[in-house]
Amino acid sequence: MSAKIGVFAIGLEAYWPQFAGMKEQLMAHHQQLLGKFSPRDIVSVGMVDNPARACEAGRRFQAEDVDIVFCHLATYASSESLLPVVRALGNVTLVLLNVQSVPALDLESTQTIDDWLGKGCSCAGLPEMTAVLRRFEHPFAVISGYLDGDAVLDEKIAQWCAAADACRRLKSGNIGILGRPYPGMMDLNVDETQIFRTFGSYVKHLNWEDIAANIAHGFHQDQLEQASRQVKAVFRLPEDLDEQHLASMIEVYLATRKLVDEHQLIALSNHFEVQPSGYMHQIISASNPVFSMLTQQGIACPVEADIKTAIALTLMKSLAGSATLTELYSMDFNQDLCIVGHSGAGDPDIANEKSLLKMSPVFHGKPGSGFLTQFTPAIGPVTLASVTQGADGHYILVLAEGELVEGKTLQLGDTNALFRFRNGLRTFVDDWAACGPTHHCAMGRGHHAQAFHKLGQLLRIPVHEV
Structure with missing residues (x-):
């Protein structure tokens, strides 16, 4: 029996009107990341970028009885968009995916703030997320990497999914x-x-x-x-x-x-x-x-x-x-x-x-x-x-x-x-x-x-x- 795996991206709503096309670019990166979970049974709730959407995401994960949740740090995001999800999860482990779209920024072509925020800013909000998760006493883990060709990232995601499968198996009978x-x-x-x-x-x-x-x-x-x-x-x-x-x-x-x-x-x-x-x-x-x-x-x-x-x-x-x-x-x-x-x-x-x-x-x-x-x-x-x-x-x-x-x-x-x-x-x-x-x-x-x-x-x- 396969685990039910929750996945969502997290970002900052204030960026979207400031930087045209950034949200779409980040969601394209997120779709690419979702491909790493295929063909598993995933519950994907898209972009969570404010507390209200976080509450919706939490209720969905709760209703679907997910075994584990992966949060893709698509760019900087404030922790207020994470905590409502966490509160709804109970003791379900949250894995923070600190995953950039590229192994390293091309500094020559990174000329604007949105170039930076849209391609290589996933780690900026990571300590903020872990700080509040510790205060919440919520179980979490962190995986850092980049989207294309990162075998270490792929292996760690696979291990977490396999572990969740094993847990689901124990609960299944x-x-x-x-x-x-x-x-x-x-x-x-x-x-x-x-x-x-x-x-x-x-x-x-x-x-x-x-x-x-x-x-x-x-x-x-x-x-x-x-x-x-x-x-x-x-x-x-x-x-x-x-x-x-x-x-x-x-x-x-x-x-x-x-x-x-x-x-x-x-x-x-x-x-x-x-x-x-x-x-x-x-x-x-x-x-x-x-x-x-x-x-x-x-x-x-x-x-x-x-x-x-x-x-x-x-x-x-x-x-x-x-x-x-x-x-x-x-x-x-x-x-x-x-x-x-x-x-x-x-x-x-x-x-x-x-x-x-x-x-x-x-x-x-x-x-x-x-x-x-x-x-x-x-x-x-x-x-x-x-x-x-x-x-x-x-x-x-x-x-x-x-x-x-x-x-x-x-x-x-x-x-x-x-x-x-x-x-x-x-x-x-x-x-x-x-x-x-x-x-x-x-x-x-x-x-x-x-x-x-x-x-x-x-x-x-x-x-x-x-």
Whole structure:
């Protein structure tokens, strides 16, 4: 789900009668800037140049329920044209775009005041705007740049929009929990009220029996055939795979997908403690590939019913396009690397190749048996993100960027990889642990720390980067 993004230009009404054509010139620059947001869902209100128009703009943004607002400082403007917008926004972050039309004024051709005001005067009013925003205690950020060919400007705008997308995703649905968090893992405990306050997501307590009921209801043949094609698109199937096992897994997938749709879930954390039998054996046996397919579709499905990591996975998937649950597995001091990984479901998008479905007689540390899904994460840059809490109960994001490297990994049926950290193994592990993250975290392809910092500002939670 894409964010709804508010955009407006700000200027000084007194200039228009003084300098013919200036407003039109500035609006042409603004239209060019709007092109940088395409094809996103934007709410554009044009030029705001007096308090009355600012009030109108604020009401429009409020009515449209925007997730973030960008203010283009088209020329000098007084802050009285900004504050009515800000007052209407509540806690929605405002990004001031201090963007000139040119990288630098051509001083030889800048012969009149309107030449200067119309092309290169965006920064004149910037301190005035930030001064009043601080007094208003309103969340804001500043991006400086120029219109044409400024890759830094384009990247920063894209990061803010991506962060707003991630926030909208969290608010768009519910986090389901099947079972309860793994007993004794006290870092996984959550306050559901605080989750809703911080992230806008409800936690819905669901039952494994809900999936069983969906299986019992049955499915049309075309649904079964379509799901079979989906399974084969994601996994490599062994030649000796029992067709009944495959058919059973497809039923579980359709039943779980139906549960997701019925409850408008963005995540489904899960844990099962009793030795499964009957219908529960069918469900638990198929859970790894089923939850992996849902994870690929943007429904985070962390094992051990870890709701905090469900949030981290949801944010990572939105920003990185991939997000698999992981933890620190083992330290290799000889190579200055750490093996990271986890059992259970993973995200197929973390890998460049399909995972081979295999049957296992045991799920380590948990009851049951069934399919394993060991993905091979792609070599290259990655980001880790953990959602954790401080002593006051407020949420914190802990981040790290690094690189997955070539080398031998564990072949135990778990997704795992070799992680090289920027500051070395010893320093990283000590510093990461000192931040108090949960023992699970989300891993996604690419470096996304800058977008996560912006996300932290939108959510108004601190971000610690290791």
